[in-house]
Amino acid sequence: MTEISATRIDRSELAWRKSTFSNPSGNCVEVAPMADGQVAMRNSRDPEGSVLIYTRPEIDAFLRGAKSGEFDDLAI
Template identity: 50%
Template sequence: MAGAAWRKSSHSNGAANCVEVAMLADGSVGVRHSRRPDAEVIVYSRTEWAAFVAGVKAREFEPVG
């Protein structure tokens, strides 16, 4: 993960308790907790990340009811 450019959502308003993402050199996407930058990073393929982002945009993860 050395050299990865981590970023938070613009909706985080500078909060410390956020998820950060980084585009990795092999095309995958790393995800980590901003308060624990040295902890484990979850890595998703570009296809997995694209499916997640599409689901967010389609509001698939909104509470029902």
């Protein structure tokens, strides 16, 4: 995972999306696929803040863990 400053990514070119399970108060994580195959992630409440960049294998590993319940203890 790499953190990229806001000036190095043209955020307007990214198709940001968040889960339909997100709450209406805006406490959400948004993700966007990048042209180079990586995945950008940001806090929806701070769209001009830091963006985390993950490789597809990193996203795959996280999603597999989430689907198998490895992170259930982190939920409210």
